[in-house]
Amino acid sequence: MNIKSTNKVILAIETSCDETAASVCINGKIYSNVIFQQEDHSNLGGVVPEIASRAHLKKINQVVSNSLEQANISITDVDALAIANGPGLMGSLLVGSGFAKGLASAHSIPMLPVDHLSAHIYAHFIDAPIPELPFACLLVSGGHTFIFEMNEKYQLSLIGKTIDDAAGEALDKCAKLMKLPYPGGPEIDRLSKMGNPNAFVFSKPKVADYNYSFSGLKTAFLNLIRNQEQKNPNFIEENLFDLCASIQKTIVDYLIEVFKKYLKYSQIRNIGISGGVAANSMLREAIANLGEQVDANFFIPDLSYCTDNAAMIAKAGDMQFDQLKTTEPNFEPYAKSPWKK
């Protein structure tokens, strides 16, 4: 179909880590959200950058074609290419932006470089109900733990962040210690349902202002396992469910505790969670409880918009269309983010 003259059509590409993804957004509505999840890393304990780049290269053409096809448009209908421009693995980002540059040059389409972390927050605006502004959001992903505030002009300010590891990273590392496959977060979520969350107690770190720290929790978990395994070599197997439930509860309680402190101070009454760890069932319940406690409206993105996806890149590109600097196809992926100084 030829829709170019009357509509704002955005094709988004996301290749920052181990998902090859593309999405089409027309006039603010998502028409396709194609994700190819690389499986090659699950027994390797984490994402191997070289393997990820090669897998993106293998799949990107098909993923982008499927995305256009599902939206029933062709590349000539596209007004802008929104590209996840970092943070992420440089080799993986290069595959996405290199592919987009080819499309941009061949079809004279401008490119919109989109910050991947901001896009996790913009995921809240894909489907109703969307948050009223100002909106405070806890971004808990694989590599980052941030508290953001979005003002009435949809601009983000960074309120707090982890001073070391991210919450997702801590979950993944604890899972690895228990010999669970990567990514460990979803495994811990699943196994926790059968465990006692109060079986093991870990003290929560104290960090100034609205910041977090997760590296001490990870070390406390490691020390517990090492000490107990000396007495009982089957300690992990015999206590797997309780270990998962206890570390998950500690991390979720801690995330909510600091966020609540900020909500009390700011009096913001529209709150949410974003990022891969926002898929966690206990955190989803906890944000709903927090909403009740502080009398706030709470927002949780659909599961498909929590972990990496291109729909959030498309939505961020759409909402920031006028502010984002559209570029000629010769921009370089910056791999960083405005939020990482």
Ligand SMILES: Nc1ncnc2c1ncn2[C@@H]1O[C@H](COP(=O)(O)OP(=O)(O)OP(=O)(O)O)[C@@H](O)[C@H]1O
């Ligand atoms: N159900 C779940 N429970 C807990 N953690 C989860 C769940 N599902 C996914 N995760 C975690 O989410 C993280 C991946 O999220 P995401 O895809 O947003 O991260 P990323 O893109 O790699 O990092 P970033 O966005 O910070 O660059 C992993 O740490 C994974 O373990």
Ligand SMILES: [Mg+2]
């Ligand atoms: Mg992410």
